[in-house]
Amino acid sequence: xxxxxxxxxxxxxxxxxxxxxxxxxxxxxxxxxxxxxxxxxxxxxxxxxxxxxxxxxxxxxxxxxxxxxxxxxxxxxxxxxxxxxxxxxxx
Numbered sequence: 001x002x003x004x005x006x007x008x009x010x011x012x013x014x015x016x017x018x019x020x021x022x023x024x025x026x027x028x029x030x031x032x033x034x035x036x037x038x039x040x041x042x043x044x045x046x047x048x049x050x051x052x053x054x055x056x057x058x059x060x061x062x063x064x065x066x067x068x069x070x071x072x073x074x075x076x077x078x079x080x081x082x083x084x085x086x087x088x089x090x091x
Contacts, residue, residue: 004064005083010090016067017055018081022046028077030056033066043072062089 016030025048032040042056058065065087069080076082 003084004086006086006088008088008090010087011059011061012087013057014060014065014067014085015055015057016081016083017053018044018069019051019053020046021050022048022052024048027072028054029070029072029074031068031070031074032056032058033068034060034063036066060085060087062087 016032018028018030020028026046028044028046030042030044031038032042040056040058044054044056046052046054056067063086065085066082067085068082069077071077
């Protein structure tokens with residue numbers, strides 16, 4: 001599991017960038033979860049490229065979120081990125 005990124009001060013827009021090299025056009029999915037429940041899946045079309053960058057985003061309230069890169073069948077990609085983010089409420 002990746003390190004947890006902690007953010008303070010309540011509601012935030014969270015962005016997740018993926019850089020990928022592909023030899024043919026394909027689709028990946030950014031799967032966003034909150035407290036182990038999937039809340040959003042974003043299908044992203046990737047064009048054949050030695051380096052293609054794409055992103056997704058969500059508006060998040062205080063809580064613990066995780067985003068993973070998966071294939072369209074919901075399988076985690078080998079070497080796929082993931083990140084866990086903890087948003088703290090404002091003090």
